[in-house]
Every structure is written in structure tokens, then in C-alpha cells.
Amino acid sequence: MNQAGRFVVVLLRLSAAMMAFALIAVFMPGEWIDATHRWLGMGDFPEEPISYYLARSLSAFYAIFGGLLWLISVDLERYRNIGFYLCYAGLAFGPIVLFIDISADMPFYWTLLEGPFVIILSVVLLALLKKARRTDQ
Numbered sequence: 693m694n695q696a697g698r699f700v701v702v703l704l705r706l707s708a709a710m711m712a713f714a715l716i717a718v719f720m721p722g723e724w725i726d727a728t729h730r731w732l733g734m735g736d737f738p739e740e741p742i743s744y745y746l747a748r749s750l751s752a753f754y755a756i757f758g759g760l761l762w763l764i765s766v767d768l769e770r771y772r773n774i775g776f777y778l779c780y781a782g783l784a785f786g787p788i789v790l791f792i793d794i795s796a797d798m799p800f801y802w803t804l805l806e807g808p809f810v811i812i813l814s815v816v817l818l819a820l821l822k823k824a825r826r827t828d829q
Contacts, residue, residue, distance in 0.1 A: 693768065700765075700817060703820070711761070715751065716751075717748065772821060779815075782814030782817075786809075790806070793807060
């Protein structure tokens with residue numbers, strides 16, 4: 693594996709590790725969710741069952757997605773096409789998330805970090821995956 697491929701592995705594993713932290717929110721008490729929500733500057737967490745369901749299920753999804761990224765990083769050659777797919781999906785998803793954040797009136801720091809980060813990470817990984825493939829052939 694060349695240097696570009698090794699950097700892809702590092703980025704995938706860092707992303708996977710960060711997403712694994714979302715598993716904590718699946719099991720944390722509701723009071724902690726509320727406290728975190730307030731700490732992030734978004735006021736009291738809505739006490740509706742759907743709010744807890746969405747927060748916990750999305751957190752579980754992030755953790756599962758992180759596991760997929762780790763799996764890809766273990767055998768990049770085998771799962772390269774899945775990596776390409778996820779990069780292109782990220783290029784579509786990033787602007788969608790940006791639109792959602794703006795529409796939902798999320799805090800500026802949240803809006804600035806979420807969608808643009810997905811787009812930038814997708815562009816970087818896509819370029820590295822292409823470079824890794826080009827030099828491996």
C-alpha cells in the first residue's frame with residue numbers, strides 16, 4: 693500500500709473512532725442528554741418520546757457507520773469501491789445536512805462544522821482513494 697492508501701486508512705480509522713463515541717448517547721440517561729443539549733447552547737431537550745428515540749437511534753446509526761469505516765480500513769483494497777461510494781454519498785449528503793442545519797436554525801458553530809466537514813472529508817478521501825488506486829496499478 694502506498695502513502696495515499698495509508699493516509700486513507702488513518703482518516704477512516706480516526707473517523708470511525710470519533711463515531712464510536714456516539715454509542716455513549718444510546719445508553720446515557722435522559723438527564724445527561726438534556727444537560728448536553730443545554731451545554732451546546734440549544735436550551736432544554738424536548739421531553740417528547742420521539743426526541744429521545746431520534747437522538748438515540750441516530751447515535752446508534754453513527755456508531756454502526758463508524759464500524760463500517762473501520763471495516764473498510766482493515767482491507768482497503770477489497771473494499772475500495774465501497775469507499776468510493778461513501779465519498780460520493782458524502783458529497784451529496786454534506787450539502788443536504790448543511791441545508792437541514794440552516795433550516796432547523798442550528799447554532800452557527802454546528803452548521804459550520806457538520807455539513808462542510810462531511811464535504812471536505814469526502815473530497816480529501818476521494819482524492820486519496822483515486823491517487824492510491826493510480827499508483828497501485
